[in-house]
Amino acid sequence: MEFNASLIGQAITFAILVWFTMKFVWPPLTRMMDERAARIADGLAAADRAKQDLANAEKASADRLREAKQQAAELIAQAEKRAAQIVDEAKDQAKVEGDRLVKGAQSEIEQQVQSAREVLRQQVADLAVAGAEKILKQEIDAARHADLLASIKAEL
Amino acid sequence: MAAEQSATDYIVHHLTHAGLVPKTGAIFNFSNMHLDTFWVALALGFLFAGLFGYVARKATSGVPGRLQNFVELIVEMVDTQIKDAFHGKSRVIGPLALTIFVWVFLMNAMDFLPVDLLPAIAQAIGYYGFGHDPHHVYLRVVPTADVNQTFALSLSVLIIIIGFSIKAKGLLGWFKELLTAPFHAEGLGMQIVLGPVNLAFQIIELLAKPISLSLRLFGNMYAGELIFILIALLPWWINWVLGTPWAIFHILVVTLQAFVFMMLTIVYLSMAVEDH
Numbered sequence: 274m275e276f277n278a279s280l281i282g283q284a285i286t287f288a289i290l291v292w293f294t295m296k297f298v299w300p301p302l303t304r305m306m307d308e309r310a311a312r313i314a315d316g317l318a319a320a321d322r323a324k325q326d327l328a329n330a331e332k333a334s335a336d337r338l339r340e341a342k343q344q345a346a347e348l349i350a351q352a353e354k355r356a357a358q359i360v361d362e363a364k365d366q367a368k369v370e371g372d373r374l375v376k377g378a379q380s381e382i383e384q385q386v387q388s389a390r391e392v393l394r395q396q397v398a399d400l401a402v403a404g405a406e407k408i409l410k411q412e413i414d415a416a417r418h419a420d421l422l423a424s425i426k427a428e429l
Numbered sequence: 430m431a432a433e434q435s436a437t438d439y440i441v442h443h444l445t446h447a448g449l450v451p452k453t454g455a456i457f458n459f460s461n462m463h464l465d466t467f468w469v470a471l472a473l474g475f476l477f478a479g480l481f482g483y484v485a486r487k488a489t490s491g492v493p494g495r496l497q498n499f500v501e502l503i504v505e506m507v508d509t510q511i512k513d514a515f516h517g518k519s520r521v522i523g524p525l526a527l528t529i530f531v532w533v534f535l536m537n538a539m540d541f542l543p544v545d546l547l548p549a550i551a552q553a554i555g556y557y558g559f560g561h562d563p564h565h566v567y568l569r570v571v572p573t574a575d576v577n578q579t580f581a582l583s584l585s586v587l588i589i590i591i592g593f594s595i596k597a598k599g600l601l602g603w604f605k606e607l608l609t610a611p612f613h614a615e616g617l618g619m620q621i622v623l624g625p626v627n628l629a630f631q632i633i634e635l636l637a638k639p640i641s642l643s644l645r646l647f648g649n650m651y652a653g654e655l656i657f658i659l660i661a662l663l664p665w666w667i668n669w670v671l672g673t674p675w676a677i678f679h680i681l682v683v684t685l686q687a688f689v690f691m692m693l694t695i696v697y698l699s700m701a702v703e704d705h
Contacts (some may be wrong), residue, residue: 274456274576275446275448275452275453275455275456275457275458275461275576275577276456276457276458276459276576276577276580277448277457277458277459277460277461277462277463277577278449278459278460278461278462279461279462279463279466279467279575279577279578279581280577280580280581280584281459281581282462282467282577282581283466283467283470283572283577283578283581283582284581284582284584284585286467286470286471286474286581287528287532287581287582287585288585289474290474290477290478290528290532291521291524291525291528293478293482294478294481294524294525294527294528295520295521295524295525297478297482297485297486298478298481298482298485298524298527299485299504299523299524299527301485301486301488302481302484302485302488302500302501302504303504303508303523305485305488305489305490306490306501306504306505308490309490309491309493312490312491
């Protein structure tokens with residue numbers, strides 16, 4: 274065991290090493306590690322935020338979906354209602370049209386019956402006149418007995 | 430080696446420093462200097478500074494590589510210890526503690542090299558390169574098994590302790606504390622009586638710190654080295670029976686002593702800035 278100048282020499286070496294570490298090793302390393310810690314904290318915060326955003330978006334999309342379903346259901350119900358209405362209207366129209374057609378046909382039939390009756394009457398009258406003429410022959414003057422003939426015709 | 434000389438010669442040869450001048454036997458001899466301690470410690474210091482400086486320069490806050498991860502692990506460990514034990518603000522304490530831990534660890538770890546490896550290389554270089562007698566080429570490879578190295582560290586720490594005290598309390602505040610703590614007195618008379626007692630206690634406390642720091646490290650490493658030398662005296666085929674367990678156990682000692690030196694330095698500096 275001998276204390277000698279190495280004591281001072283080693284102390285100088287030590288001082289230089291500490292100075293070097295203070296200048297070039299410790300500050301950059303600790304700064305970098307702090308930076309990394311900050312980055313990790315940021316990353317975690319961002320992940321949390323993203324999670325929250327995702328949850329919000331999921332909720333919003335679920336709401337939208339529900340709304341859309343509701344709207345669709347409403348639309349379908351409306352359409353069904355409208356379809357039923359249209360069918361009803363069509364039925365009514367058809368009925369009215371049918372009635373109208375029946376009525377038109379009836380009146381036409383009546384008209385035709387009337388005219389047929391008229392024609393028939395005329396023919397019967399003519400026939401009656403002709404028959405009477407044949408029976409009476411000369412005795413009846415068409416011109417003189419026109420009134421009589423007309424009244425007979427009217428009675429037929 | 431052991432075959433050519435007696436066991437005592439072998440041990441003494443291994444425990445002799447490569448000094449500038451031959452040993453005189455005096456405890457203080459400031460005309461001498463241990464070249465082996467100096468060069469080994471310097472090389473290890475360069476290894477530490479180079480490795481850590483390189484990593485610090487290339488460090489990224491993104492995904493770290495393995496080397497950066499390893500360096501960060503050490504820095505983080507030191508930083509955690511400081512945050513736990515040191516309740517002040519200082520730019521010096523972090524780098525100081527890191528330097529102590531890594532440098533002391535590296536110097537202690539020189540014990541793991543085979544005890545004859547570097548001395549034999551030195552002897553070969555001395556003999557073939559410079560024509561020296563191999564028996565007069567000395568090399569001790571564990572700088573922390575040299576009191577000069579451990580006292581250089583601990584006395585530097587003492588200076589830093591005093592510096593921290595003065596910076597935290599002011600020069601007058603520090604002097605006042607030297608005279609008024611640990612025994613506090615009320616009246617002026619008692620204060621004058623207790624002043625010298627306090628001063629004596631404070632001086633003992635201040636000196637005990639570096640002495641315990643350095644002698645603890647020195648004792649552990651010197652004993653470890655000595656046991657490695659003794660184990661090396663065994664026949665080569667049985668060497669491993671004791672050498673392996675001791676080397677494995679020494680991993681703990683090497684790391685623990687480096688850690689203890691660093692930790693106590695932090696604690697002492699923490700005490701220096703706190704009021705008694």
